[in-house]
Amino acid sequence: MQNQLIPVFILGKKYYVPRGSTFITAMEHVGFKLKKGVGCREGFCGACASLYRLDAEYKLHGGLGCQTVVQPNMQIVQIPFTPVPKVIYNLESIKPDPNVFVAHYPELYRCLSCNTCTKICPQELQVMDFVQATIRGDFALAANLSFDCIMCGLCSARCPSEIAQFNVALLARRIFGKYLVEKGSWLQHRKDEIASGKFDDGYKELVRSSSDQIMKRYYERKIDFDTT
Amino acid sequence: MTKIPYFPGCTLKTKARNFEKSALASTGLLGIELTELPRWNCCGAVYPLTSDDLMQCVASVGNLIRVQEMNQTGMVSNEYRLVVLCSMCLNVLKRSHKRMIEQNEQLKKINEFMYLEKEPYKGNVTVVHLLELLKEHGFEKIRDAVKKPLSGLRVSPYYGCALLRPREVGIDDPENPKIQEELLSTLGATVVDNPLKLRCCGSYQTVRDKQLVINLAYDILSRAQDAGAEAISTSCPLCSFNIDNRQKEIIKNHSEFKPLPVFYFTQLMTVAFGLSQEHCGFEQNHIDPQQLLKDKGVL
Numbered sequence: 001m002q003n004q005l006i007p008v009f010i011l012g013k014k015y016y017v018p019r020g021s022t023f024i025t026a027m028e029h030v031g032f033k034l035k036k037g038v039g040c041r042e043g044f045c046g047a048c049a050s051l052y053r054l055d056a057e058y059k060l061h062g063g064l065g066c067q068t069v070v071q072p073n074m075q076i077v078q079i080p081f082t083p084v085p086k087v088i089y090n091l092e093s094i095k096p097d098p099n100v101f102v103a104h105y106p107e108l109y110r111c112l113s114c115n116t117c118t119k120i121c122p123q124e125l126q127v128m129d130f131v132q133a134t135i136r137g138d139f140a141l142a143a144n145l146s147f148d149c150i151m152c153g154l155c156s157a158r159c160p161s162e163i164a165q166f167n168v169a170l171l172a173r174r175i176f177g178k179y180l181v182e183k184g185s186w187l188q189h190r191k192d193e194i195a196s197g198k199f200d201d202g203y204k205e206l207v208r209s210s211s212d213q214i215m216k217r218y219y220e221r222k223i224d225f226d227t228t
Numbered sequence: 229m230t231k232i233p234y235f236p237g238c239t240l241k242t243k244a245r246n247f248e249k250s251a252l253a254s255t256g257l258l259g260i261e262l263t264e265l266p267r268w269n270c271c272g273a274v275y276p277l278t279s280d281d282l283m284q285c286v287a288s289v290g291n292l293i294r295v296q297e298m299n300q301t302g303m304v305s306n307e308y309r310l311v312v313l314c315s316m317c318l319n320v321l322k323r324s325h326k327r328m329i330e331q332n333e334q335l336k337k338i339n340e341f342m343y344l345e346k347e348p349y350k351g352n353v354t355v356v357h358l359l360e361l362l363k364e365h366g367f368e369k370i371r372d373a374v375k376k377p378l379s380g381l382r383v384s385p386y387y388g389c390a391l392l393r394p395r396e397v398g399i400d401d402p403e404n405p406k407i408q409e410e411l412l413s414t415l416g417a418t419v420v421d422n423p424l425k426l427r428c429c430g431s432y433q434t435v436r437d438k439q440l441v442i443n444l445a446y447d448i449l450s451r452a453q454d455a456g457a458e459a460i461s462t463s464c465p466l467c468s469f470n471i472d473n474r475q476k477e478i479i480k481n482h483s484e485f486k487p488l489p490v491f492y493f494t495q496l497m498t499v500a501f502g503l504s505q506e507h508c509g510f511e512q513n514h515i516d517p518q519q520l521l522k523d524k525g526v527l
Contacts, residue, residue: 113290
């Protein structure tokens with residue numbers, strides 16, 4: 001299995017790479033030394049945004065270089081960065097009002113609802129839907145739909161209306177988190193417990209324990225997920 | 229309750245929440261349940277000015293497909309009418325639909341482009357304005373629902389452009405419409421005719437050339453006042469912005485101008501049906517109409 005090499009086109013040039021490689025490992029296999037366009041290698045940081053086409057198909061796809069496995073005759077290229085306007089705002093003084101989006105990203109209203117952003121998203125998010133949610137000031141919907149956005153920039157690169165979808169959604173999430181989300185009571189409850197000294201004895205005991213004792217306690221612990 | 233697909237549009241969720249609230253409350257009383265489209269997007273705002281610009285129809289077609297989906301999932305039962313409140317949204321949606329059923333090539337192309345949709349647009353949706361729906365429902369039934377007739381309230385209907393033009397999508401005669409007049413009489417109001425009821429309010433010029441809109445609004449409103457109107461009835465959030473909100477600028481230009489309350493027709497329905505004022509959302513009307521309604525004994 002490891003000896004099987006398949007052809008892929010990197011930046012238009014044909015190479016042979018091990019079957020099962022991702023874009024990143026394929027490129028490194030043939031000698032590319034990546035400084036940009038690579039990051040966590042775990043599908044979380046959004047650095048390795050890439051475009052690809054499958055053998056003889058016209059459709060253009062977006063994917064993460066560290067997650068997408070190469071197919072024979074795939075054509076791949078990295079888009080390590082998409083330039084977008086970055087608007088500076090002060091979260092303390094911003095108002096959770098629908099107008100906040102047009103005030104900071106007026107080009108947002110050029111949205112044609114064409115779904116091009118949704119089509120290219122490597123995370124398969126409903127990008128157009130959260131953009132439309134920001135257009136009508138629905139912070140909660142925008143925040144929830146864009147939760148898994150890793151800010152890779154492909155949506156903005158492809159958008160015919162030149163919107164920075166991921167920056168707009170980030171603003172929505174920031175405002176939602178700061179002003180609109182229902183605050184849980186558990187944090188304060190735990191802080192009160194700590195202040196009352198509930199954990200003092202247990203903590204002192206742990207500090208006094210040897211590393212063997214701690215390891216034993218760790219591996220023998222009862223795992224109890226209380227999701228209430 | 230009859231469930232009918234309903235497209236709100238962006239403005240009805242923000243600046244014109246009063247329009248939506250009053251519409252839902254008053255139609256609810258009539259046994260009509262306006263059921264919001266799941267996952268809708270902007271209507272498209274402006275219908276493309278060139279015949280080969282297909283991209284600008286994508287937004288509308290997406291919403292029309294949602295109506296099909298509502299029938300598939302059982303949100304509504306064999307109901308392909310789509311009710312719209314905003315005149316501008318009606319205009320774009322109706323014209324886009326018309327293009328799809330008249331130009332098969334364009335329909336095929338757009339369906340191909342919108343490949344992420346679960347199904348293509350089949351051209352079977354009828355876009356209707358709430359006023360048309362109410363007329364079809366029957367003005368006699370509306371009269372039966374009136375608890376507080378708007379007696380003595382002299383209202384002048386304002387139509388603007390998008391509701392009546394172009395002729396192929398207009399909901400009434402573009403030279404001599406009668407539908408708002410019929411509704412207002414049914415609610416017990418005294419209808420005052422305004423010769424400028426069909427004059428354009430200036431539409432989106434309001435962001436580019438405010439003075440143009442101020443001048444138009446002044447003409448429209450002062451002619452209505454000359455004819456004896458105490459209030460205006462309208463159906464479009466953009467018209468409402470231009471002739472209601474811009475009154476503060478009219479006063480700067482014409483110090484003798486007296487403010488004239490501008491209602492959405494659904495707000496007048498809500499009051500006439502005796503429903504709670506909270507459904508009217510008067511706090512979003514720029515010229516506060518509450519005193520006028522109190523004077524007429526309906527609030």
